[in-house]
Amino acid sequence: SQPAYCPPDVEQLGRATWTFLHTTAAYYPARPTTQQRANMLNLLHSLPVLYPCSHCASHLGETMRTNPPDVSGRVALSRWLCERHNEVNERLGKDKFDCAKVDERWKDGPPDGSCD
């Protein structure tokens, strides 16, 4: 792999972006205000326009048209993102992630406390 001072490639950018998005969803309120919902919708709808990998962005735009973001609360948003990420995983021939484990991965860590 490249030295850490190189600009990110598609894989590094993807890992960083998924980390940001899943972590942001993990800390999104259970009962968001109208303003918080609007801000989250703005963030998500910006991705197909601004994400600096054009084929990634256009795929995401297509799947978001079929599956509009669910910003009603933390659990629903985390699941929606997990499903969109799984669509990318599938397209790239990667394993599907078990969306029941999304909090363990991005919020709570494993029950054995190894991430505490």
Ligand code: FAD
């Ligand atoms: P990543 O897929 O980056 O995942 C990081 C970590 O998230 C994993 O190690 C795992 O612990 C966890 N994880 C995996 N799946 C899920 C899930 N469903 N829900 C929650 N957590 C999960 N790359 C391309 O080559 N072509 C594309 O078209 C493309 N489109 C993309 C679109 C978007 C919006 C984004 C953010 C990225 C896209 N990428 C694309 C990059 C790609 O998704 C990966 O980020 C990249 O290939 C690096 O993969 P990785 O195996 O390191 O793990």
